[in-house]
Amino acid sequence: MRSKVTVIGAGNVGATTALRISQLGYTDVVLVDVVEDLPQGKSLDMLEAGPVLGTDSNITGSNGYEESADSDVVVITAGIARRPGMSRDDLLLTNMKITSSVTEQVVKYSPNCIIIAVTNPLDAMVQNVFETSGFPRNRVFGMAGILDTARFRTFIAQELDVSVEDVQALVLGGHGDDMVPLVRYTSVGGIPLSELMAEEKVEELVRRTRGGGGEIVALLKEGSAFYAPSAAITQMVEAVLLDKKRILPCCAYLEGEFGINGLCVGVPVKLGAGGMEKIMEIALTEDERLALGHSAASVQELVEVMKKAKAEG
Numbered sequence: 001m002r003s004k005v006t007v008i009g010a011g012n013v014g015a016t017t018a019l020r021i022s023q024l025g026y027t028d029v030v031l032v033d034v035v036e037d038l039p040q041g042k043s044l045d046m047l048e049a050g051p052v053l054g055t056d057s058n059i060t061g062s063n064g065y066e067e068s069a070d071s072d073v074v075v076i077t078a079g080i081a082r083r084p085g086m087s088r089d090d091l092l093l094t095n096m097k098i099t100s101s102v103t104e105q106v107v108k109y110s111p112n113c114i115i116i117a118v119t120n121p122l123d124a125m126v127q128n129v130f131e132t133s134g135f136p137r138n139r140v141f142g143m144a145g146i147l148d149t150a151r152f153r154t155f156i157a158q159e160l161d162v163s164v165e166d167v168q169a170l171v172l173g174g175h176g177d178d179m180v181p182l183v184r185y186t187s188v189g190g191i192p193l194s195e196l197m198a199e200e201k202v203e204e205l206v207r208r209t210r211g212g213g214g215e216i217v218a219l220l221k222e223g224s225a226f227y228a229p230s231a232a233i234t235q236m237v238e239a240v241l242l243d244k245k246r247i248l249p250c251c252a253y254l255e256g257e258f259g260i261n262g263l264c265v266g267v268p269v270k271l272g273a274g275g276m277e278k279i280m281e282i283a284l285t286e287d288e289r290l291a292l293g294h295s296a297a298s299v300q301e302l303v304e305v306m307k308k309a310k311a312e313g
């Protein structure tokens with residue numbers, strides 16, 4: 001039987017993700033957005049590419065959730081971007097409300113699905129979706145680490161003039177300026193990066209990776225990255241639908257792993273049919289532990305702001 005993936009939010013990230021997933025060819029896609037006719041128009045356009053591309057995937061657009069019923073995977077990209085004059089907390093609380101209401105509908109119509117959250121601020125939104133859903137942690141996680149890692153891998157491949165395929169990297173922590181690229185776990189064709197690149201150059205690439213999202217925003221002037229994010233989401237969806245048992249960095253709810261309890265942050269996990277099947281707890285140096293702790297503390301701050309807002313109703 002064909003699987004079914006719903007993408008909530010038909011903006012840049014959502015629509016590009018829907019297109020990529022439909023092109024996998026083995027799953028149907030439902031695209032949902034609050035803007036009237038937008039998901040219907042975009043999905044019809046994608047559907048009409050099918051005969052040319054040779055994909056039979058059905059793509060449906062909707063302003064409601066009935067069509068999304070019994071999805072295997074639901075990707076949440078719904079949200080607003082930060083507008084001029086808007087504080088970080090305003091954005092946090094607006095997207096919290098959006099992701100809460102979306103999650104309630106998702107749970108109602110697809111009680112057995114796996115949810116991949118993408119809305120920013122990422123780690124806080126994953127936490128909100130996880131708590132709102134009431135799902136076990138293996139069925140709610142977020143996309144950030146694959147994107148951050150892909151940026152780091154891109155810069156390394158460019159610098160060394162090697163194939164991106166041979167560059168392996170790992171980025172931990174929150175999806176923010178204090179993410180933790182683990183240079184010790186980064187290699188090129190099995191060769192540790194430190195053997196191939198001077199420390200200062202590595203540091204420069206780490207800095208560029210940390211600012212990777214901002215670099216795109218500055219270039220686009222309007223909106224944020226969506227080609228690389230949608231590729232990362234698609235990789236996660238495929239790992240689940242094909243039960244690939246991929247080891248990928250994702251934002252997951254930790255219960256004591258890495259010394260962090262009750263918080264969603266980026267860590268290496270195993271993705272398969274069961275969703276986030278395992279957290280790969282690796283040994284960290286003191287510096288790496290401190291950096292991860294610092295990154296987790298930034299996420300915790302946002303979670304506290306959300307908690308306070310919820311308590312005040």
Ligand code: APR
Nearest residue numbers: 009010011012013014033034035077078079098118119120
């Ligand atoms: N239900 C469904 N869709 C919604 C809702 C809602 N309650 N609220 C907003 N949306 C839709 C908007 O109508 C819009 O079409 O979410 C879409 C967001 O699209 P864009 O503004 O183009 O944003 P995009 O670039 O796709 O990013 C989406 O992913 O990477 C993150 O930071 C990014 O949080 C942002 C999210």
